[in-house]
Amino acid sequence: MEAVYEKFLNPGSEFSPMPFWFWNDRLDKKILRAQIEDFQEKGVEGFVLHPRMGIPKETEYLSDKFMDFVKFAVEEAHQRKMHVILYDEAMYPSGAANGKVVKKNPKFASRGLFATKIDELPDVIEIPFNDEDDRLVAVYLAEKGKENNTVNAERISCIFPLNAQIIRMTDKKASILQEEIDRFFEVKDRQKEEYCCIILKESYTNGTIRGVHAEQDDGEKNAPRSADLLNPEAVRTFIELTHERYREVVGQYFGNTIFAMFTDEPDITGRNADPGCIAWTGHFERFIYQAGLHVEDLPGLFFHIGEKTAHIRQTYQKVINKRMRETYYIPIAEWCQANQLYLTGHPAKSDDIGLLEPFTLPGQDVVWRWVAPEDEKGVTGEHSTAGKCGADAARHYQRQRNLNEYLGVCGIDNSWNLSASDMKWYTDWLAVRGVNLFCPHAFYYSVNGKVRSHERPPDVGPNNVWWPHYNHFSTYIKRLSWLMTDSINQAEIGVLALNNYLPWKTAKYFYQNQIEFNYLHEALFVDGQLQLKDNCIIAGDQSYRILVIDEIEISEFDQVVKQLLTEFIKNDGKVYIISSNREMEELEGVTYLPPDDMSSFKKHFLASRYAELTGESSNIRLTKLKKSGKIYYFFTNEGETNYKGTVKFFNDMPSEEWNPWAGSRKRLVQNDNGQYFLHLPYRESIIWSVEASENLKNDDRPGSAKLIEIDPILQPSNLSKHEWSRDSLVDWSMCEEYQYYSGTITYHFSFNYHGEKVDEVMVDLGDVYEIAEVSLNQGESEVKMWSPYMLQFPGEKLIEGENALTVRITNNSANQMDKQSLPSGLIGPVKVIGSVHSN
Known part of the structure; x- marks a missing residue:
């Protein structure tokens, strides 16, 4: 056990945090080297090399000049035995090579399907083509519904392509002549004023990505065009421009120093796409039809057309994700495998678990404070599933590691107001759900100017006030990563999920009652990843004897899921459906529970607690x-x-x-x-x-002890502006000279002690904002980053006579960076408490 504990105490560098390192300014090799050295000194033994907004145009992305800096940084990391993950875009979402894919071939730009609804039918319906590559997909005449954005599902007639001869087509427009429209209304007692025309047209979305050079951000004139990620030729071009370029320059470090390539939330339509479009590619409707939908179902992608609307949209999403796996994720994963790299990163949505199979190092992100300590955000809503999304995909696909990019824009009000306390909360939130590779967002190369300092803040590394203490975090992250790697959680409950939806309501009950579970998504059933053994479902190293379906209709799952559930029930497996709708399709042998019936939840699930x-x-x-x-x-x-x-x-x-x-x-x-x-x-x-060391002694201190309380005396100091000069403890933000100050101030206290020898000394600082570093009689300091601010020292640190207590307080970076007047400093009261244990 001693050897195991030693590994836990001092984990290897492979368990290091791997922060996004934002390259966001004019690059200098001396600065790059100094920052890498600084990272390593703080226990950060790797980084994700992330091109970011602020790189000058003369250092063009992927140019020889840019790649020379890449090679320098990688070689520096290699010499230090550090680890590197390459990032495949400039800046995000991935897939565009900073617009170079579309520059190489304009036809590779993102495509979308657009819907136009004409409520008042004209004599002649004209459909303009604004681009030579626009394509008419379908035209319908449909009876209007009673509410906006609805049509009568029973009265949808496809005019095109089913009756293509009535469309007059030119290069610039398509037309439906008056006589054709009139003929339609001559039958079946149709009333023209009760009908609308729906036009579905395929076109470029004009979507973009966020770039790295000036005028390349959202809405700016040079924002790079996003690429058609459903087009295999476009993706092949992306790989040739990006991945092959990295291989050319730093390929010798693949599989050693460089161990992965990060792809970041690829977006099919691109950011800022023209309003009203959905993801599409050339002639994509043929894939929709192969999945069982009909041309007259397509309006359901935009309008409510009755009960089948949800099925149409879910089918569309399945087809989109299937195509995305085939054209984007799998080719990149195969390239990575051929080049001794893991594919890591994450899809666009927090619960896109079905897209993670190609990832050899599956991931997710926790950003924008969508998940947070307040308002039950950690257990409610779609983003509350993001921690387990990547972790459970790794468990069931038997991937050793899973990554989470976290802390980006996670400050309160999306500012620099992210405390060390909250950073600890996010780390724990991920770890207990199974994450074992932590990717802090982000360490900034530069915070020069607001275009850098406030681009998805805060810097959670070198430019934050907590950086001198970061070794505490890097060591902690390594220990948790070690614990969660090559370990199997003992959950016996599997919560069924769709490939693009992870239910969270019953999961909340499980979390709050310490009932462990994992998500089993649809693709595991369909792809044959699950096995039935006695009364258990086996997924990799995991075994489940209870399955829960949380307010998802059975009909939404593939038939393979239903078949395996039926066999599981026959083998005495337990299946629970949580639903308030008893009219849903029934499954024999299933136990149905209302979602608000807590007494039934206790009866059926509490036995699964540890x-x-x-x-x-x-x-x-x-x-x-x-x-x-x-x-x-x-x-x-x-x-x-x-x-x-x-x-x-x-x-x-x-x-x-x-x-x-x-x-x-x-x-x-x-x-x-x-x-x-x-x-x-x-x-x-x-x-x-469960196993203990034989040499470890019992903690045999008695439950009670004699306490000696001492009130230390504040000693103001004028030696520097970084020492507290006032004769009382007050909030810095109430002091004009410190109102917007972020940094560290030292407080000096003294006290006399004449009394018996104590066994322990506790320094209670009272209220603190936010980090305290305390030393007693110039001894080794202790650090506390969240309440309660009580720091323990050995009894021998309290000496007879004059004692010196030094307290260094560091506040929040938001005071300076955002000009927020947040509570800061040592508020107290400060007490020194000696403990004398009775024999």
Whole structure:
């Protein structure tokens, strides 16, 4: 066990955070080298090389000059035994090569399907072609619905292409003549005023990406054109321009220093596409028809046409994603595999789990504070599934690692106001869900000017006030990544999901009751990734005896899913459908539960818990892992208050506690009822191991001790502006000279002590905003980045006579960067508390 603990305590560099490194200014090799060195000194042993807005035009993306900097940075990393992930775009979304794909062939620009609805029918219907590559897909005459954006599904008549002869076509327009329209209304008692004309036309979307050079951002005149990612020729061009260029320059480092290529939320229509379009490519309707839809179903992509509308749109989305896998993700994955690289990154949507199969290192992102500590954002809404989306795809496709790009624009109000406390919350939120490669967004090469400093802020690395303390985070991330790698969570519940939708409502109940589950998405069934063994569904190393369908109609799944569920039920497997709609298609042997019936939830699901927690525990998350034959429990506190309670396990009793932040351990002790006491303060996490070291002593301190409380005296100092000169503790933001200051100020305290020898010393700082570094009598300092701001020192640090207490407080970068007057500094009250244990 000692060897295992040592690996946990000092994990290898492969578990390092891999931050986006924004190259966003005029590049200089001396600065590149200095920043790489700085990264490594802070325990960051790799980076994602990310071209970003702010690179001068003379350093053109993929040019010899640009690639010379790439080669320099990679070689520097190689010499330091660091790790590199290449990023395949400038800037995002991926697939355009900064517009070079479309420049090479304008016909490779993004395509879309546009709908036009004419409510008042003219004598002659004219359909203009604004571009020579516009193509008429279909024309309909349809009875108007009772509400806007609806048509009568029973009264949709396809005029084109089913009756193509009535369309007059030229290079610039198509027309339906008056006599043809009149003939239509001569039959079936049709009334012209009750009908509309729907025109579906394929055209360029005029979508763009965000570029890296001046005037290339959203809405600017040189914003690079996005490419048609459903066109294999366009994607082949993207690979030739981008991937092959990197191979040409730094290919010798593929498979060693460079281990992956990152593709970032490719967007089929592009950003800022012309309004009203949906993703399309040339003659894409033929793929729609092959999936079982008819030409008269196409209006349902834009208008509500009755009960079949949802089925039409879900079928369309399946066809789009299938095509996207075939034309974009798979070719890039095959190129990566042939060149000894992993494909990593993530699709556009938080729950696009079906697109992750080609990824050898599946990923997702958590950005824009869509997930956050407040307002239950961690367990509600579509984005609350993003952590498990990549992690569960990796579990079931048996990928060793999964990545999450996180912290981008996650400050409060999307500002620089992201605290170290919140950064810890996001890290824990991901880890307990199974993420094991952390990609912080982002470390900025430069924050020169708002075009850089406020481009998707904040910098979560070198340009943030917490950077001097970043070693704490990098070490913590490595330990969690080690724990979550090559480990199997012991969930016995599988929650069924569509390829593009992960349900979250029942998942919320599971999280809040420490019931572990994983998402099983449709493609696993269809692609034969699942096996039935006795009364369990086997997916890779995972085994499920309970399946839950959360408010998804059975009819939305492929027939293969229904067939396997039927066999599973026959083998005494348990299937629960959570639904308030009992008119949905029924499945024999299934248990139906209303979504608000908590008593039934308790009856059927609480038995799948690993342990029973007392007290208010709805914010405690728990995963149980098997790693190299050993069992671990990982607890996190996602709430805003401290947790104190007891834990009673049903089997696999833990024996030892590991603190991944502090790097400490102690033996666990059960009470007479077989319970363990769990104190998990705000923002804390803990690991409990079933196996314990034989040499580890019991934590035999008594439950009570004599406390000696001391009030240290503040000693103002005028030595520098970075030392506190006032004779009382006040909020910096209330001081004119510090109102918009971000940085560190040192406070000096002194006190006399004449008394008995203490066993421990606790420094209680009271209220702090936001990071405290404390030393007692010039000894080694302790750091606390979130409340409660209580720091512990060995008893011998308290000496007889005069004692010196030094407190360095670092506030939030938003004060300076956003001119926010946030609470800052040491507010107190400050107390020193000595503990004397009785024998």
